[in-house]
Amino acid sequence: MALLAWQGILRLNQNRRQQTALLETNLRPQHYVQALVQLSVFAYWGWYWRPVYDHSTLLLAQVVFAYIFDMLLTWSRRERYVLGFGPFPIIFSTNLFLWFRDDWFYLQFLMIAVGFLGKEFVRWNREGRRVHIFNPSAFSLGLFSLVLLTTGTTTITWGEEIATTLTLAPSIYLFLFLAGLVVMYVFSITLVAASAAAVLFGLSAIYTTTTGVPYFID
Template sequence: MRPLLLPCAIAAALAAFLLHPAVQTTPSAFWSFLAAAVGILVWAGWLFASRRRSGEPLILEFVLRTPHWMQTLAQGALLVWWGTHVEMVRSWAPMILAQLLLAVALEGLFAWTRRGRYTAGLGPIPVIFSVNLFLWFTGPWFFFQFAMIVLVYAGKEFIRWQLGGQSRHIFNPSALALFVAAVALIVTGQTEITLGIEIAQSQFVPPQMFLVIFLAAVPAQLLFGVAMMTMPAVLTILAFGLIYHASTGIYFFYDAYIPISVFLGLHLLFTDPATSPRSDGGRVIFGLLYGSGVILSVFLLDAVGAPNFYDKLLPVPILNLLAPRLDRAAEWIAMKGPELLRTFQGGGGARRRVATVGLW
């Protein structure tokens, strides 16, 4: 049962955060850390007892997967650049570490409980980075930050379907938690309990932020072909913004054709290859719908008097649900259309990915 030393060590690390001044002075954070540490220990203890009775082993293995380390580098570089120029990001860094520890413990305990085997790796890092690029609960509401991490792994573990003979999680894990939190905040009118607006505004502070986001996303675009999603989405929003500006004389997003926070979502939120269409045609439709969904979300948010910064969060889980249907729709369009569309739908491998990124 040595693998259970990992969650026990994480529980000890989370308990050590009780000595952090920001945690000690915030009762909600203090009790959140204490509950997380105790909960992990209780779960690990129950798992130890049940497996000892049954005689079934617990297996821990480490696998370094390319998508995970690539996303870690991309999002990590972005966080470092952002934090270099924005003090509140540096102050929040210990809370990101705490969420990462909780994520590893949850992922491992879920895996051991349901399958007896945990394949550890860098997977939790881009998930936690993604959540923290968009939404923080602070002060007396900090426990919702940990609740989002629990939702990430519960959703990944239990909300699944069969695709291609394999069980896959339906939703982009971080996007699901952000969506649920966003809807709850919109319905209750409690955006002020987060730093969501401040996050979006602070992302304008670092110089060349558009370029940094763009360059951070290029490796994944080359390797996984996700530029087929990003480019149509960006062009959809840009085209609408240009038409809106020409018609009204003002920006649709008030300060830019595409705000940095939306540009970030276009590159590093909705482009998860595991929960998006597999075909190039499906990905193009996925991108067009995401861009349109962001625009529609702005109108809906304005209608209910909610802040617009939720716009890039709302469409993602809906599109995740549609991903297989978008592949089928792209296939149908290709079959009914000219030969060029059938060639495009079939995929072009590395050369097409390079050409697409070059065009982008």
């Protein structure tokens, strides 16, 4: 209902200003390659943990919502919307880490909306272009995870199950490593990935030294 109301208001404003919503197509490889790699993770993981496949309908619903929300948000701020595969990797990467349980699933759509709002409003100038600063899925996952951990309400999500069932798939870490190599090879992001791994290793070492227990137990 909220999206329909938004669309109605947007249409009225466009008619009043005599503007037309423009739609362009740009199929960027970094979007559909990421989406295919992420989909392969879902397929492999779901073969050994059935709820992943059961989640596919809700995953599709999020993709549809993401496209509609992104279109309305873009047309509310400018005339042109670039249609591509951009929402797919955002939805897939979000759902690789966090799903809300059925009674709370409306928060999943709110989390998706927050990610796109961050993509639209949290921006900076880089090489003469106005671009978003944060990865949209990381932005919303970070905010929502912080709230869930602070309020002690992680039980309204499948977060623990997601974290503990990935290893049901044999050699899942090797699979993730090889899948990551595909993305790194195609888009030359090896330095970024290596830096992130080094920082994570360093923080884990500091945590283990400070507390006497490992940060990750698998």
